[in-house]
Amino acid sequence: MRRRNPGRAETSTPPAERPRRRALFRSAGVRFALVYAAVFGLSAFVLAVALWYSTLSLLQNQVENAIHNDSQALMEHERLGGLASLETAINDRLASSSDPDGIYLLVDASGAKLMGNLDQWPAGLDQNNVWYELPVARRGVDSVALLKVKALPDGMRLLVGRDMRARLELRNVLRAGLIWAVSLMIALGIGGALLIRSLFRRTIRKISITTSAVARGDITRRVAVSGIGDEFDDLAGAINEMLDRIARLMDGVKQVSNAIAHDLRTPVTRARTRLEDAALHATTKEEMQAAIDRATQDLDGIVAVFEALLRISEIEAGSRRAAFAPLDLAPVLMDLDELYSAVAEEKQIVLRTEVAGPLPVLGDRELIQQAVVNLLDNALKFSAPQTLVVFSAKLADGVVQIVVADRGPGIAEKDLARATERFFRAESARSTAGSGLGLALVMAVAQLHNGTLHLHDNHPGLRAVISIPANRR
Ligand SMILES: Nc1ncnc2c1ncn2[C@@H]1O[C@H](COP(=O)(O)OP(=O)(O)O)[C@@H](O)[C@H]1O
Ligand SMILES: [Mg+2]
Secondary structure, three states: OOOOOHHHHHHHOOHHHHHHOOOHHHOHHHHHHHHHHHHHHHHHHHHHHHHHHHHHHHHHHHHHHHHHHHHHHHHHHHHHHHHHHHHHHHHHHHHOOOOOOEEEEEEOOOOOEEEEOOOOOOOOOOOOOOOEEEEEEEOOEEEEEEEEEEEOHHHOEEEEEEEOHHHHHHHHHHHHHHHHHHHHHHHHHHHHHHHHHHHHHHHHHHHHHHHHHHHOOOOOOOOOOOOOOOHHHHHHHHHHHHHHHHHHHHHHHHHHHHHHHHHHHHHHHHHHHHHHHHHHHOOOHHHHHHHHHHHHHHHHHHHHHHHHHHHHHHHHHOHHHHHOEEEEHHHHHHHHHHHHHHHHHHOOOEEEEEEOOOOEEEEOHHHHHHHHHHHHHHHHHHOOOOOEEEEEEEEEOOEEEEEEEOOOOOOOHHHHOOOOOOOOOOHHHOOOOOOOOHHHHHHHHHHHOOOEEEEEEOOOOEEEEEEEEOOOO
16 A cells, blocks of 8 residues: 555656655655645645635624524514504615515415515424425525524414525635635645755755765765755755765774884794794703793783773773763872872972872773873983973863873874874884874873873973863762
8 A cells, every 4th residue: 555556657757867756655755745735735734624624604793683583573563563663664765675585474374474575484484483495486586595483473473594505606616715725825835845855855855865985985975064054955065974984994903003013023033033044053941941031021011002002992982981980180199299209209200290180080090090100201311401390280171181291202293193093103202112102092092081182382392181070060
């Protein structure tokens, strides 16, 4: 039932479009359009019916009132002036042309006509003071009349009514008019629906063309944004943002796999060479042991790199968010200060710590600690003796800011953006220990907490700033 007859579809669908068409009711555009048409048609129909009934009942009320007043007036004539007065009044009404639809009939107790403009008492008209709508014959013309009977003394009866033919005709005209109006509205509704469907289709098609191109492998494609700022623009914007992110991630994956291959080959080769060398040339057990120890160290380093990589991936996946808890960072940072004061002293670096608590955040204590450790590590690693490292934290404008600023060589302008990439190490840093994963972890932790990591030039040196939204309770 819901499916379109396939035979008809064959004949009514242009060949070029055939594969793109789908069963009529499976199209969202058609569904929206039909709902629109139904709502539009229904409201038109309700309007027409309401108009129809209010007009007709107005007409009916008018006629009933006229008959009622007329018959009351005639009864009054009879009561005050007797039969003669009543007959005069009826005659006046018949003679005047003020209401050509007026119907009057006065009969005696036997039912014989005394006067009036109706030839005979209509069949079925037997009760007094009740409304009747009956067919009557007036001057030989068949018509319909609204009638009421009033009882008079001596068994006489008075019939007062109005010919309804003109009003029935009016009703027919009204009905025809309303049927036309409703038909026109339904046609307009369907036209509007078709318009909606094609608009809908056109907009959706832009998106589906782009997404299928992306699915086929062209990640550079983006959905065109009309610039109107409507819901479809929002959707297109969201899709484009998603594609940007996917592209960045793919880029990252590519880069990371290259970097892994590149950076790990050296220590693996070195370990291998050492072991091979020892196997060939070691003459004592001690020499052999020393070679194995060094190779084990190399391999431990590789394992550490893999662990760091996995940790960053885990953080980026966001699963650790489930374990977030409200915490005050101030004591956490003070602990780090204690730890790193000793390291700084050893390297003769001045570490100045300015932590103004409390620093409430919702997060993972261990991860934030690790991130700050990475920044402090870098600062102390790249600083020369007798220089200053400032480690500060404060709460401002609902954001907890942790700053580590050193006076070392800093990061060149062109490298600032890449410094947080996995495995990135500036040329000048080649001589220091490290694998280039520290800042990548800091970045991942900041983003996990809906925060940011910004690196600035400290003139000279590097100023790294972690910003995390404060936890408001
Ligand atoms: N405080 C700093 N001063 C100068 N350069 C830095 C500093 N911190 C980071 N960098 C640069 O950014 C690179 C990436 O840092 P990081 O991710 O911590 O890796 P790693 O410390 O293992 O080299 C470093 O190799 C270095 O070139
Ligand atoms: Mg580092």
